[in-house]
Amino acid sequence: MTKPVTRRHLVVTLAAPAVLALLVGCAATGGAVVSAEDDQAALLTRAKAYWGLIQKNDRVGAWAYEELSKDPNATLEAYLKRGGIAFDAVEVRGVRSIEGDRALVNVWMRYSLPLLRVKKQEAVAEDEWRRIGGVWHHVQRRSVMFPTAQ
Template sequence: MTKPVTRRHLVVTLAAPAVLAVLVGCAATGGAVVSAEDDQAALLARSKAYWALIQKNDRVSAWAYEEMSKDPSATLEGYLKRGGITFDAVEVRGVRAIEGDRATVNVWMRYSLPLLRLKKQEAATEDEWRRIDGVWHHVQRRSVMFPTAQ
């Protein structure tokens, strides 16, 4: 003998797929935490790759990591002229903050300024990065003496 279909049975049967869709949607938004972790990992990886190139003095390859490489008025030749610092050691120590498309990364470095005969100077700095078209790019610090210089 078959049971008659009740209103409650009908609502539960029809509502189950809707409830499942809502639960799957909630689980997907929980992925934002994983996405933030992935974003931080991508920034760290890109920052480490950039600083490894800088330490090897491969500024031609490092150009692709620079924010200014996306500026049509900036040139590789102009970027290469900004040298003068040699890096003996660089250590990317972690992401300090990510706020939208801007981020800061903690970097420790030991460097020399051969033209000034300064050797083995050490500094810890907050390195600025900017996301452009979904990819993190290093932001060149402006000169303290010439803030409008590129």
């Protein structure tokens, strides 16, 4: 025996998933619904601040922007040992993409590798960022030669 479908039953059946998705979305963003423009603006602000610190060679300040800083196994000391690149100029050129909690930012840079006596090289990089706890963090690139190195 089938029950007739009432208007109330139909509304509850169709609205429940939408309400649940909205609540989950609010919980993921700390209770606030963030527009795509605000999300991009927050990412660009963080990226510009991070790259400004890197250009000034303020690696201690930049540590707070790194995804690694959220890893209990990573240390500031180990992070400071990485490097060897001097950035002469850096320009964050915009957000390439945001997909969930991952993003790519276009960054132009002019850099030198003093130990190798290489000067004034230019590149445009796709800089990876990850949202952790509602805040964007820079993702350290893994070494091409040593992909398991941290």
